[in-house]
Amino acid sequence: MASPNDDTKETAMSHTPPPGAEADGGDLDLSLMKKKKKKVKKDDDDAAEEAPAPADGEEAIDLTMKKKKKKKVVKEEDEFAKKLEALKLEGKEGEEGAAGGAAAAPAELSEQDGDMEKGTGIWQHDEVKTITYEPLLSRFFALLAQKNPDHATSGTRSYKIPPPQCLREGNKKTIFANIAEICKRMKRTDEHVTSYLFAELGTTGSVDGSRRLVIKGKFQQKQIENVLRTYIIEYVTCKTCRSPNTELSKGENRLYFITCNSCGSRRSVQAIKTGFSAQVGKRRKMQG
């Protein structure tokens, strides 16, 4: 076998597990919604292997992940499974894969037979035939996904904050009860988060005796959550390494900076601006 492949022959030989099984082993750190799906998957594979992860209320939302991304992960897994499937087919039937370059030389491609997982054909340990780029590339991604299931989504993934607790006060006010706890977790001051919330929601409010935030207007938990999400993207996570372990500080000349505790990078952030705010409610101008 050619030298660049030496350290990987072990994997080529070993019968690698199907994608489903490997997805279980790597602890995919997803929130409730995804967990359900994961559980279903698990049931298929091995129900008894692992007790279902405790639905810890505190860890319920992963604020740094957008819904779309979650879907994408599933999709990626699907695609990965499909790819593997396609690879198998390709191996068994020796069909032309997909790429234009490969199609140009079908004769050569048909020689690229073999099942990577089973280690047959070109993937045989003592095979000397040169493996073309396409199957090597597929193999790389297959292995990457297998060995590092959470590679594609690593980084911000494990960052979780408690879901905002929203209570309705009367008909026109919303109480954001656990803002202090969330701010502590994000390492930001209540004031900063509050002013961001007010600016984004186009409203005002006050803090009550037990440090709960009283917001004018009706807001659902989901809506507060969305704003917190954008706050985290804008004012918490490091743009370089995506770590949420950062510090917000007032630098020279009134600029705010976020300094990352993980990688040391520093970026300036915009001050929170309320922008234009329409006159709602009573028409004070007419009266005055």
Next chain:
Amino acid sequence: MSIENLKSYDPFAEADDDSGQTKQTQEYIHIRIQQRNGRKTLTTVQGIPAKFDHKKILKVVKKDFACNGTIISDTESKGMGEVIQLQGDQRLKIKEFLTNKEEGLGLDEKTIKVHGF
């Protein structure tokens, strides 16, 4: 409808626009939402470049979105430039209008910031 005439500017005037209005042209277009009484909401659009005729935009948009709206003058907005104010949550629609190349202003999506929940 041809919205081409919304762009009532000549290309050489743009440079002047920029220097005269740096605070606006360089900045984002902000689309915001505010709650009114009950379930009612307001959408405000701040920072549409001055080269566009705001009145014409409002006219088209009101018809397209079937909502009422008004223009808040620079003095009324306390120096934040002319603001288009629409009834209801029109954030997605107005963003689409601002970015649409054929039927809108064809602005770069990156210059638009949508706020709110």
